[in-house]
Amino acid sequence: MKNIEEYYAPWVKGIPMYISAHIEKAWRDPSLHRMMSNENPNPPSDKVLDAMVRYAKMANRYPDQGLVVRSKIAEINGADGPQNVMIGNGSSEVYDNIFRMFIEPGQEVIQHTPCFGIYGLRGKLLGANMVSVPMVYKDKYLHYDPDAILAAITDKTKIIVVANPNNPTGNFMDPKHFVTIAETGIPFVIDEAYVEYAGLGVSQVQLTKKYKNVLITRTLSKAYGLAGMRFGYTIGAKEVIDQISGSLLPWNVGTIPMWAALAAFEDTEGLAERVKFNNEEVDFITESLSDIPGFVIFPSKANYILFDCGETGKTGKEVLAFAETKGIILRGETEKYGSNGWFRVTIGTKEENRMFVDTLREFFGMKK
Ligand SMILES: Cc1ncc(COP(=O)(O)O)c(C=O)c1O
Structure with missing residues (x-):
């Protein structure tokens, strides 16, 4: 009898x-203060x-297959109708469905790093080789590198995935570069998980009308707070x-999330309030830490901020x-670009953000 391993x-x-060890810990x-998971x-x-x-x-x-909420999504985004929209349990499930319709073992997925870790996890499960193209760290800023993405394409490339804005860097790629990548014809997933913080005006969704290979992914986990x-x-x-909907598990999205999502889309005032709150708090934290010598703060258009304190000697x-001694959980980042000073904060409540600022100022020996 062969071993199960075989x-x-x-x-x-x-x-x-x-x-996710920090999420497990926070629930326990x-x-x-959960300032780590965006x-x-x-x-x-x-x-x-x-x-x-109600539901x-x-x-x-x-x-059902979510016709009402899919129609609403189409309406908000200027798409023709529900036939242009597929829904899932978070955008993580949505990439999974997209990936499994394109990838065969041994093929390649290009990602632009540092980036969200789930692309790699889902890609590897399908036997893909993840090709990580690094952003460029220059002048205290992490720049997108569209030429390097294009240069990484091989005849095995099945997907290119780029987040806009990117997690953890918080910035956007120049719109013209999306067109250049879309022109390759390779399935191009543009992850807009955080786009509502800057507004749908900066979305690349219009590209889906011209380029069949472009797919925009979104989530209600961030600005909508679900x-x-x-x-x-x-x-x-x-x-x-x-075609990609062929990969959906029957009844994959439950009745409650589907109708909660519809209510969230209809509550435009609620979204506007959350966005305003977030963006003001991003500015508050950014300004409050801007005088720490050698401390690099990445300008963010999302609900998190990336920092590099390598130059401070810490x-x-x-x-x-x-921060943990103060009950605050932040998100660590691996060593990169010759620095081990990376970490990220997620915008918390007003009180938590002030605690975070006080904690960092104390840590770096700055006046309150
Ligand atoms: C860039 C990016 N995309 C997608 C997601 C995941 O979202 P979801 O909760 O929709 O699976 C995250 C979550 O942190 C993210 O940072």
Whole structure:
């Protein structure tokens, strides 16, 4: 009898369950300040809660394929209709569906690093080789490098994925470079998880009308504040959405998240308030830490800010450890570009953001 090991697909062997240690920790101890996972600090609005309760009472029924919410998404984004929209349990599930319709083992996915880790995890599960093209660190800024992305293309490239704005850097790529990449014809996933903070005016969604290979992904986990509900979507050309929708598990999105999402889209005032709050707090933190010598703050258009304290002589790990003594969980980053000073904060409540600023000022020996 052969060992079970010999039956696994070779490329999935040893892949562990994804565990986000800091999220596990935060759920175990609710007194901790969750400034690490790019969540929204504000709970859902009453309008959204009402929708959740209404559909919770019908939880004995199977959901449909989300025609109403998909139509709403199409309307908000100037797409023709629900046939241009596929929905999933968060955008992480949406990439998974996209990836599995294109990738065969041994093929390549180009990502622009530093970036969101789930692309790599889902790509590897399908046997893809992840090709990481680094952004360029110059003049205290991480620049997109579209030429390097183009140069990394081979005949094995099946997907190019670029987040706009990028996590963790918080910046946008010049719109003209999206066109250049789209022109290659290679499936091009533009991850707009945080785009609502800058407004849909900066979205690249219009490219889906001209380029069948462009797919825009979005989520309600960020500006809409529904990370625990798990709702994400992609917008693309009808025939591409038709094909990738073939990968959907039947009834993949539950009734409650689907109708909560619709209520969130309709609550435009609620979104505007959250965005305004976030953007003011980004400015507050950025300004409050701007006088620390050698401290690099990356200008952010999202709900997090990246820092590099390498030049201050301290490490990111030391900052994280000190913040933890104050009950604040931040996000560490691996050593890169010759610095081990990287870390990221997620915008918290007003009170948490002031605590964060005081903590950092104390750590760096600055006046309050
Ligand atoms: C760039 C980016 N895309 C997507 C997501 C994931 O979102 P979802 O909750 O929709 O799976 C995140 C979450 O941190 C992210 O940073």
